Amino acid sequence: MSGPLTAEEVARVAEFRAALRQFLRGSVRNARAAGLTPQRYLLLLMIKGAADHSEQSTVTQLAGRLQLAQSTVTELVRRAEETGLVERERSPADGRIAHLRLTAEGERRLAESFTSNESERRALRDAFRHLEGRVLQS
Secondary structure: OOOOOOHHHHHHHHHHHHHHHHHHHHHHHHHHHOOOOHHHHHHHHHHHOOOOOOOOEOHHHHHHHHOOOHHHHHHHHHHHHHOOOEEEEEOOOOOOOEEEEEOHHHHHHHHHHHHHOHHHHHHHHHHHHHHHHHOOOO
């Protein structure tokens, strides 16, 4: 463990946390403006932004990334399907596995939310760089 915290280190972390909070609030505002709940926005984002860049996901993968119970994710997916934002496709290799993809409407709403969030992403990135410059190198 390093020495005692300095006022500068604490101020940098506080600045980053404030920027993170502002980013999250902006994300919620932009999602709602696009007709999405914050949970649906995250669901669409995690499907489209799959770690393997396939733009698809399974319920199990989503549960891990969202840090939610599988039953909760199953319900989120069911509701997103009912509203025409997500569709399932059975895996040709294993019929027990369903891959989730965004529909054209899901793509449209995610894009609307995502592009509206550009300034918040930039501010968060800048705050992280400022934090990284001093505190994370310790």
